[in-house]
Amino acid sequence: MITQRALLSISLLHIQRILVNWYYRRAEEHYLISACIEQQRAKEAMLNAAHYQKKAAFARSERI
Secondary structure, three states: OOOHHHHHHHHHHHHHHHHHHHHHHHHHHHHHHHHHHHHHHHHHHHHHHHHHHHHHHHHHHHHO
């Protein structure tokens, strides 16, 4: 027969497993969101740089 202590340790292990899985899912979601935001920022920076390079090229061509 299973003792109360054994049942308690099984249930505590189950709770610990649930918490660890929740923590890992949350960390993975945070990482994916952060990576997506970082990718958007990099894209905006590239577009911004391209815009100012184009603007500078037009300014140089007007001076010639």
